[in-house]
Amino acid sequence: xxxxxxxxxxxxxxxxxxxLVFERQVGTVQAVDGVDLQIxxxxxxxxxxxxxxxxxxxxxxxxxxQRPTGGRILFDGSDLAGLEGEAMRTFRxxxxxxxxxxxxxxxxxxxxxxxxxxxxxxxxxxxxAAVGERVRELLSLVGLSPSHAGRYPHEFSGGQRQRIGIAxxxxxxPDIIVCDEPVSALDVSIQxxxxxxxxDLQERLSxxxxxxxxxxxxxxxxxxRVAVMYLGQVVExxxxxxxxxxxxxxxxxxxxxxxxxxDPEIERRRTRIILQGDVPSPMDPPxxxxxxxxxxxxxxxxxxxxxxxxQADANTSLAACWRTAESQAxxxxxxxxxxxxxxx
Amino acid sequence: xxxxLEVSGLTVRFASQxxxxxxxxxxxxxxxxxxxxxxxxxxxxGKSVTALALMRLVPSPPGRIxxxxxxxxxxxxxxxxxxQLRKIRGREIAMIFQDPMSSLNPVxxxxxxxxxxxxxxxxxxxxxxxxxxxxxxxxxxxxxPERRLDEYPHRFSGGMRQRVMIAxxxxxxxxxxxxxEPTTALDVTIQAQILEIIRNLQRELGMAVIMxxxxxxxxxxxxxxICVMYGGRVVEAGSARDVFAAPRMPYTAGLLGSVPRLDxxxxxxxxxxxxxxxxxVGAATSCRFAPRCxxxxxxxxxxxxxxxxxxxxxxxxxxxxxxxxxxxxx
Numbered sequence: 001x002x003x004x005x006x007x008x009x010x011x012x013x014x015x016x017x018x019x020l021v022f023e024r025q026v027g028t029v030q031a032v033d034g035v036d037l038q039i040x041x042x043x044x045x046x047x048x049x050x051x052x053x054x055x056x057x058x059x060x061x062x063x064x065x066q067r068p069t070g071g072r073i074l075f076d077g078s079d080l081a082g083l084e085g086e087a088m089r090t091f092r093x094x095x096x097x098x099x100x101x102x103x104x105x106x107x108x109x110x111x112x113x114x115x116x117x118x119x120x121x122x123x124x125x126x127x128x129a130a131v132g133e134r135v136r137e138l139l140s141l142v143g144l145s146p147s148h149a150g151r152y153p154h155e156f157s158g159g160q161r162q163r164i165g166i167a168x169x170x171x172x173x174p175d176i177i178v179c180d181e182p183v184s185a186l187d188v189s190i191q192x193x194x195x196x197x198x199x200d201l202q203e204r205l206s207x208x209x210x211x212x213x214x215x216x217x218x219x220x221x222x223x224x225r226v227a228v229m230y231l232g233q234v235v236e237x238x239x240x241x242x243x244x245x246x247x248x249x250x251x252x253x254x255x256x257x258x259x260x261x262x263d264p265e266i267e268r269r270r271t272r273i274i275l276q277g278d279v280p281s282p283m284d285p286p287x288x289x290x291x292x293x294x295x296x297x298x299x300x301x302x303x304x305x306x307x308x309x310x311q312a313d314a315n316t317s318l319a320a321c322w323r324t325a326e327s328q329a330x331x332x333x334x335x336x337x338x339x340x341x342x343x344x
Numbered sequence: 345x346x347x348x349l350e351v352s353g354l355t356v357r358f359a360s361q362x363x364x365x366x367x368x369x370x371x372x373x374x375x376x377x378x379x380x381x382x383x384x385x386x387x388x389x390g391k392s393v394t395a396l397a398l399m400r401l402v403p404s405p406p407g408r409i410x411x412x413x414x415x416x417x418x419x420x421x422x423x424x425x426x427x428q429l430r431k432i433r434g435r436e437i438a439m440i441f442q443d444p445m446s447s448l449n450p451v452x453x454x455x456x457x458x459x460x461x462x463x464x465x466x467x468x469x470x471x472x473x474x475x476x477x478x479x480x481x482x483x484x485x486x487x488x489p490e491r492r493l494d495e496y497p498h499r500f501s502g503g504m505r506q507r508v509m510i511a512x513x514x515x516x517x518x519x520x521x522x523x524x525e526p527t528t529a530l531d532v533t534i535q536a537q538i539l540e541i542i543r544n545l546q547r548e549l550g551m552a553v554i555m556x557x558x559x560x561x562x563x564x565x566x567x568x569x570i571c572v573m574y575g576g577r578v579v580e581a582g583s584a585r586d587v588f589a590a591p592r593m594p595y596t597a598g599l600l601g602s603v604p605r606l607d608x609x610x611x612x613x614x615x616x617x618x619x620x621x622x623x624x625v626g627a628a629t630s631c632r633f634a635p636r637c638x639x640x641x642x643x644x645x646x647x648x649x650x651x652x653x654x655x656x657x658x659x660x661x662x663x664x665x666x667x668x669x670x671x672x673x674x
Contacts, residue, residue: 192616260561
């Protein structure tokens with residue numbers, strides 16, 4: 001089956017200018033540099049990475065909010081760059097977005113009913129009395145009372161506002177929703193409510209999600225497949241169970257080892273990989289492997305030659321590392337009983 | 345061992361639009377030298393206000409410490425005059441915050457801010473202070489400290505700024521470090537670096553640490569003892585091991601059930617806590633958690649449960665002592 005979204009060698013570079021009068025380009029931020037990924041109908045692809053890795057830029061490019069400087073994105077087989085007129089309108093309806101901060105994305109002067117009715121009317125999805133009926137249906141779909149249609153955004157709590165944001169996305173009857181950090185501003189107990197809601201809706205409406213987050217445990221919970229990004233590139237991609245169960249890329253293993261687990265026993269004896277230093281600047285990424293400057297198992301060739309995504313064996317994910325075959329042995333299991341050693 | 349910090353009956357209220365917010369209500373705990381206490385709670389639970397109240401930093405008005413005592417190394421901090429308090433703040437008790445950028449002065453070099461602490465509290469001269477500052481920067485893992493000392497905060501990354509804050513905090517070898525969400529704004533690999541620095545410094549300097557966070561994983565890795573706060577009150581307290589392995593208060597069990605876990609298969613659905621956290625307006629007449637609790641009865645809705653001992657060294661504020669399995673409020 002052909003994928004719903006296909007990202008091919010995506011490149012988003014931002015020019016950097018300096019000088020007020022004689023403005024000149026002094027460099028390029030390589031926010032996204034050569035990303036390939038696919039999203040199938042009805043699945044959740046988790047896109048995880050630290051701040052500045054380019055994960056949100058990938059999301060924005062898929063939404064066509066950001067023009068790629070290279071590569072292409074196919075939605076349902078057609079190239080986004082060529083969309084115009086009615087085809088563009090249909091695309092805008094079928095690909096929706098929910099944001100991290102639902103309050104900033106809701107118009108404070110519009111009642112929730114108006115917020116939800118707007119896309120329905122705009123796309124002519126319902127007419128007359130059916131519009132109000134649909135608004136009430138959407139509200140109960142996301143777990144809000146249909147009687148709340150007359151209230152304004154400030155009357156709701158953070159979790160309820162995120163539910164409104166989800167209902168607004170659903171009003172367009174999309175095929176895919178790009179979720180950019182949808183739960184990271186919410187309290188733990190509310191996060192779980194929203195994660196469960198997104199999972200229920202996916203089951204009922206066979207939606208696809210591109211779930212962008214920095215939280216590895218939320219990504220693990222919600223995604224069927226996961227892509228890990230570092231400095232503008234995908235360093236590992238595969239089924240969630242493979243990526244989390246037997247990560248092949250040293251960066252993925254370091255990320256997983258850094259996530260605290262709510263169990264003092266495990267915390268005490270688990271193996272920690274503590275990466276040294278910060279992420280290099282995307283304006284001047286290292287030549288070879290971009291992770292080389294922080295990698296605990298770096299070799300000489302890593303600094304000069306960039307590895308491409310390869311599969312070590314049939315049961316692992318794709319990883320961009322010269323040492324995929326060895327990395328698992330070099331970095332021991334993360335959660336089984338250990339002596340609590342630290343790898344740097 | 346004797347306690348270095350003993351908080352008892354701490355109560356802080358805020359006046360807000362004619363209403364009284366009971367931000368912190370009758371909070372008691374104690375901490376021994378070299379120990380780490382984790383205070384866990386969601387937004388509005390009163391955990392940060394508790395920390396500010398310990399240092400007498402609650403903005404007043406609208407805030408007011410209504411009652412309670414904070415005994416630190418034999419003195420009641422709530423009874424000290426401002427001059428006496430200044431000698432303790434930054435020297436014996438230091439604090440680091442979530443956002444290091446807004447806690448650093450943008451128009452002073454990092455070096456100036458570091459040396460100022462030591463000149464003020466330890467009476468060092470400029471040369472000595474600079475030498476010390478370089479040592480401190482090395483201690484918290486800032487590369488090429490001699491050069492970076494003369495740079496301004498905006499030249500530092502988020503993780504590096506937090507290192508500077510930690511260096512300032514430990515400059516006078518405090519007996520107690522209060523860390524209020526120190527890694528919340530940081531990426532996970534940087535968080536791991538910062539937590540390791542705090543752990544190592546604690547071991548070297550023998551400081552007690554109060555770690556305030558909403559992240560159950562962070563406290564599990566750092567804390568010897570835990571206080572869980574909800575609606576301004578401590579609702580469960582005990583050793584980290586006991587609280588995580590056998591929570592006695594339904595809220596704690598609910599929190600543990602809400603978090604997706606890396607160390608477990610993810611097929612299981614999350615068990616969220618229904619409803620939303622309370623706003624703590626007005627005096628409590630019932631268990632603040634009752635509206636969200638699956639086990640609540642009429643008793644819970646009509647009287648406030650006291651924090652009581654339910655097992656050796658394990659306290660819980662619940663009218664009942666339900667048997668709860670960690671990770672689910674079944």
